[in-house]
Structures are given as structure tokens and as C-alpha cells.
Amino acid sequence: MKIFTAAQIREADAYTISNEPISSTSLMERAAGRCAAWIEDRYTPAQPIYIFCGKGNNGGDGLVIALQLLQQGYPVTACLLEYGSRASEDYTIHFRQLHQQYPGRIREIADVTGFPELPPGAVIIDAIFGTGLNKPIEGWLAGIVHKINDVKRQHTIIAVDMPSGLMADGSSRNMPVIHAQYTLSFQFYKLAFLLPENAAFAGQVHVLPIGLHPEYITQTPARYHITDIDMMRTIYQPRQPFAHKGTYGHALLIAGSRGTMGAAVLAARACLRAGAGLLTCHVPQCGYEIMQLGEPAAMCSTDEQPDFNTHFHEQADARYKTIGIGPGLGTSAATARSFEKLLAVYKRPMVIDADALNILSVYPYLLYQLPAGSILTPHPKEFERLFGSTTNDFERLELLSRQAVRLQLYILLKGRYTAIACPDGAVYFNATGNPGMATGGSGDVLTGILTGLLAQDYSPKAAILLGVWLHGYAGDLASAELSQEAMTAGDIINFMGKAFLSCFPPEM
Ligand SMILES: NC(=O)C1=CN([C@@H]2O[C@H](COP(=O)(O)OP(=O)(O)OC[C@H]3O[C@@H](n4cnc5c(N)ncnc54)[C@H](O)[C@@H]3O)[C@@H](O)[C@H]2O)[C@H](O)CC1
Numbered sequence: 076m077k078i079f080t081a082a083q084i085r086e087a088d089a090y091t092i093s094n095e096p097i098s099s100t101s102l103m104e105r106a107a108g109r110c111a112a113w114i115e116d117r118y119t120p121a122q123p124i125y126i127f128c129g130k131g132n133n134g135g136d137g138l139v140i141a142l143q144l145l146q147q148g149y150p151v152t153a154c155l156l157e158y159g160s161r162a163s164e165d166y167t168i169h170f171r172q173l174h175q176q177y178p179g180r181i182r183e184i185a186d187v188t189g190f191p192e193l194p195p196g197a198v199i200i201d202a203i204f205g206t207g208l209n210k211p212i213e214g215w216l217a218g219i220v221h222k223i224n225d226v227k228r229q230h231t232i233i234a235v236d237m238p239s240g241l242m243a244d245g246s247s248r249n250m251p252v253i254h255a256q257y258t259l260s261f262q263f264y265k266l267a268f269l270l271p272e273n274a275a276f277a278g279q280v281h282v283l284p285i286g287l288h289p290e291y292i293t294q295t296p297a298r299y300h301i302t303d304i305d306m307m308r309t310i311y312q313p314r315q316p317f318a319h320k321g322t323y324g325h326a327l328l329i330a331g332s333r334g335t336m337g338a339a340v341l342a343a344r345a346c347l348r349a350g351a352g353l354l355t356c357h358v359p360q361c362g363y364e365i366m367q368l369g370e371p372a373a374m375c376s377t378d379e380q381p382d383f384n385t386h387f388h389e390q391a392d393a394r395y396k397t398i399g400i401g402p403g404l405g406t407s408a409a410t411a412r413s414f415e416k417l418l419a420v421y422k423r424p425m426v427i428d429a430d431a432l433n434i435l436s437v438y439p440y441l442l443y444q445l446p447a448g449s450i451l452t453p454h455p456k457e458f459e460r461l462f463g464s465t466t467n468d469f470e471r472l473e474l475l476s477r478q479a480v481r482l483q484l485y486i487l488l489k490g491r492y493t494a495i496a497c498p499d500g501a502v503y504f505n506a507t508g509n510p511g512m513a514t515g516g517s518g519d520v521l522t523g524i525l526t527g528l529l530a531q532d533y534s535p536k537a538a539i540l541l542g543v544w545l546h547g548y549a550g551d552l553a554s555a556e557l558s559q560e561a562m563t564a565g566d567i568i569n570f571m572g573k574a575f576l577s578c579f580p581p582e583m
């Protein structure tokens with residue numbers, strides 16, 4: 076699904092109005108009607124509801140929601156914030172209707188002292204600002220935002236389109252923003268929802284289709300995307316009936332050192348669970364038995380060194396469809412030298428994680444020697460060590476994308492919505508996964524999955540989109556059965572099978 080900027084959303088709005096065609100008033104009624112229906116599905120008409128409206132079209136949506144809920148018998152109070160701006164045309168039209176039919180349900184608020192006494196359990200609807208926000212909320216309006224946030228533990232807060240105060244496409248650091256439990260976002264995600272610095276604001280995001288014109292959506296290019304199951308179904312390749320283990324590639328995993336062999340075993344197990352035909356693991360001598368017992372289906376090659384890998388470059392030949400390198404590898408100078416020699420001989424896209432990334436941050440010139448189309452999988456700290464720090468998440472995203480283009484690599488920044496930056500400048504956010512996956516080893520599992528998919532001849536882009544999706548999906552299945560607290564990285568591997576089956580049900 077594309078993620079459009081606020082400016083593109085305005086264009087989509089205008090395109091729909093002139094090409095469907097539909098009046099802007101009716102489009103607002105359609106959009107806000109979806110919000111009202113969402114609320115009616117979840118709350119009974121006994122529910123007191125307070126709707127805070129700004130004077131633009133987001134406020135206009137609030138008025139339409141108020142009208143529709145009042146017609147359904149909900150005790151609604153429409154709190155209209157009178158901050159001096161001129162009301163939008165569609166706001167005015169809906170204000171007149173509300174005023175005509177329910178004058179007693181309107182309360183005008185002109186300063187922070189006008190903030191209403193809320194009855195226990197009242198639901199707050201935030202329709203103050205949406206995509207039109209162009210500067211931080213200030214003055215007594217900011218006071219209203221703080222008042223609403225002060226009662227967030229006692230009351231459910233539902234934001235219409237966006238939490239007020241949040242910029243759709245830029246950083247809102249240190250600005251007053253509503254802390255919503257739910258955001259009912261029209262038709263698309265906004266980029267701001269997906270960045271960790273805004274974690275407190277949007278809550279659970281529900282994207283409500285409002286019938287924006289499909290022609291605009293397909294014709295307009297977007298830089299940012301969020302992955303979904305339909306995209307995965309176009310990527311996934313079912314196995315062929317006459318397949319043998321050679322059909323699905325031979326992967327080489329270079330991982331492990333004394334004390335971190337678990338990382339190597341997790342990556343190996345995940346690689347095979349992702350469907351690699353054959354896997355060889357290159358490990359130090361201390362890891363031989365651990366690997367053979369930990370994953371009997373993997374073959375094992377041992378290094379000259381007892382405790383860490385130093386001669387893996389000698390292994391890397393054309394037999395291997397791809398290489399995954401890094402989990403538990405260690406960062407000794409001899410390991411780094413072998414990595415450099417490996418890059419001189421091996422030219423297919425590989426997966427680079429953990430200590431292999433740390434080696435790259437110590438020897439950054441090696442970044443330019445990576446095979447084009449290779450995949451880097453840093454978490455935020457590793458990313459910072461590799462590419463430097465930034466002052467906010469939007470700048471970091473920009474840096475991420477710039478580096479992917481400059482180095483012609485895929486760089487995947489791990490997080491709640493893992494950001495996948497492509498060499499062509501596009502960025503995909505992954506939609507699956509949960510906080511239970513913030514546990515040691517889950518990155519090693521991802522490296523294994525990506526290596527396993529590359530071995531099967533998925534293109535790097537397909538392997539990442541599908542691999543990150545499945546990794547998160549398996550994590551979601553694991554947490555549903557085991558809890559976010561109790562699940563471990565190994566459980567992500569154990570649920571890979573169910574993840575495949577449920578995302579791609581085999582045809583009968
Ligand atoms: N996506 C769609 O197709 C539809 C969206 N709808 C809703 O419309 C809003 C966007 O409406 P807009 O009038 O452009 O902006 P806002 O209501 O967010 O803001 C109003 C107005 O306020 C001014 N302003 C901006 N920042 C500040 C500030 N910090 N302090 C004071 N005033 C400020 C500025 O002039 C804005 O224009 C969208 O989010 C949806 O909710 C339609 O209802 C249906 C179609």
C-alpha cells in the first residue's frame with residue numbers, strides 16, 4: 076500500500092472531487108460516516124461522547140460524526156474550539172446542520188478554562204487538526220491538547236485521520252500532540268505513524284477506505300510503502316512438483332564464536348525453515364558439535380581457529396547461491412581480514428548482519444566492496460555506528476534511503492515497522508511483528524530467513540519483503556499462543572511453518 080504525503084492526499088481529495096465526481100461536502104460525509112460507523116460498531120448508544128473540533132475540514136469531520144451519532148441516539152457533546160481562524164466551507168455547512176438540529180449539544184470553547192467536566196467513561200474524539208497542520212499547536216489550544224492528554228488513562232481517545240498536533244511528513248519532536256488510543260486514518264497510513272519517535276501518539280491505527288479515486292492512487296508514484304498480504308501473494312513462489320534439494324539453492328552461513336554459537340544455530344535453523352535446499356555453516360572448531368547437534372540438517376565446515384572464524388574466505392565459492400554472515404561472528408582483526416578477502420572473491424548478493432556490520436563500521440571502505448544488491452540488516456544502534464547519528468527519525472529515514480541509493484544496497488532498519496530502503500530510493504515499511512520479538516536472537520533468525528530465501532532464487536527485494544513479513548508474522552503467531560513475554564527467538568522459527576501455511580494456503 077502506498078503512503079502518500081499530506082500534499083498528495085490533498086491532490087487525491089481534489090482528483091476524487093472532480094473525477095468521481097462528488098462534492099467536497101459529500102466526500103466529507105462519506106469519510107466521517109466511516110468513522111461514525113466504526114464508533115457505532117464498538118460503543119452502545121449509552122456512551123457519552125465528547126468531540127473536540129478545530130475549524131478546518133478535520134473539525135468538519137468531527138461535526139459530521141457528531142450529527143450521525145446524535146441521530147443514532149448517542150449523548151454527544153460537540154466542543155467547538157473558537158481560536159479565531161476562519162472556518163472551512165464544509166465545516167460551516169455541517170455546523171449549520173448541527174446547530175439547526177441539536178443546538179443544545181454544542182459547546183463553544185474559547186480558552187482553556189472552557190474545557191468540559193467529563194463524565195466517567197466518556198469517549199473523546201479528537202477532530203482538532205488533521206493533515207492541514209502546518210505549524211505546532213500553540214497558546215490555549217496547546218493547553219486543550221494537554222488537558223486531553225492528562226485524562227488519557229480515564230478516557231478512550233480516538234483521533235480522526237491523525238492525532239492533532241502530529242505532522243504527517245516531518246518531525247513533531249517537542250510539539251504538543253494528542254496521545255490517541257486509536258487513530259482512524261483515511262484511506263492511507265501517514266508516514267509519521269510508522270516512526271518510533273511518534274510511538275506515543277497514534278495508538279492502534281485503523282485505515283478506513285473512503286473511496287478516494289483509484290486512478291489517482293495507481294497513477295501517482297509514492298516513495299514510501301507499507302507491506303500487506305496482497306503484496307506477499309504476488310512475491311511468494313510455491314514449490315515445484317519435481318523439485319529436489321538442488322532446486323532450492325545451497326546457502327553458506329558464516330557465524331558463531333565461543334560463547335555466541337547460539338546465534339549461529341538460530342540463523343541456521345531459520346535458514347532451513349525458510350526453505351533453503353542445502354545449508355553449510357562455517358563455524359570455529361568450538362562450534363562443530365554445537366552446530367551438528369543444534370541443526371542436524373545443516374552441513375558444517377570448521378575454521379582453522381578454535382574460538383572464532385578466520386578462514387571463511389577459502390570456503391566461499393560458486394557452489395553457494397548466497398552467503399549470510401554475521402550472527403555471533405565476533406570482530407577480531409583476523410575475522411575482518413577474512414571478510415575483506417571474501418568480498419574480493421564472492422560477487423553475489425549476500426546478507427550482512429550483527430558483527431559483520433560492526434566490522435563494516437570499523438572498516439567503512441569495505442561498504443564499497445559489497446556485492447550490489449546485498450542486504451544490510453542493522454538495528455538502530457548498528458545503523459548509527461555505520462552511518463552516523465541524526466536529530467530525528469525523519470532525518471534518519473532520509474539518511475537510510477540516501478545510503479541505500481549511494482551504495483546500491485538494500486538496508487533494512489529494524490524496528491516496530493522495519494524500514495526497508497531499496498537502491499532505487501523506495502522505502503517499504505513492514506506491517507507485521509510485535510514487541511515480543513524484541514528479544515535476543517530474533518535478528519539472527521531474520522538473517523537466516525533472508526539467507527534461505529535468497530538461496531531459493533528470490534531476488535534480494537523479494538527476499539527482504541517476504542522474509543521480513545514472514546519473520547513478523549511468525550512472531551505474531553508465536554505471541555498469540557505463548558504471550559509476548561514468554562516467546563523467544565526459537566519460537567519465531569517454530570512458527571514459520573504456520574506462517575507460510577496461513578499466508579499462502581496450499582491449493583487443494
Ligand atoms: N483525505 C481526504 O481526502 C479527506 C480529508 N478530510 C479531512 O480534512 C482534513 C484536512 O483538512 P484541512 O482543512 O486541510 O486541515 P485541518 O483541518 O487539519 O486544519 C485546518 C486549518 O488550520 C490551520 N492550521 C494549521 N496548523 C495550525 C496550527 N498549529 N494552529 C492553528 N491553525 C492551524 C491551517 O490553515 C489548516 O488548513 C483531513 O485531515 C481529514 O480529516 C475530509 O473531510 C474528507 C476527505
Ligand SMILES: [K+]
Pocket residue numbers: 133201202203204205234235236237238239
Ligand atoms: K485529529
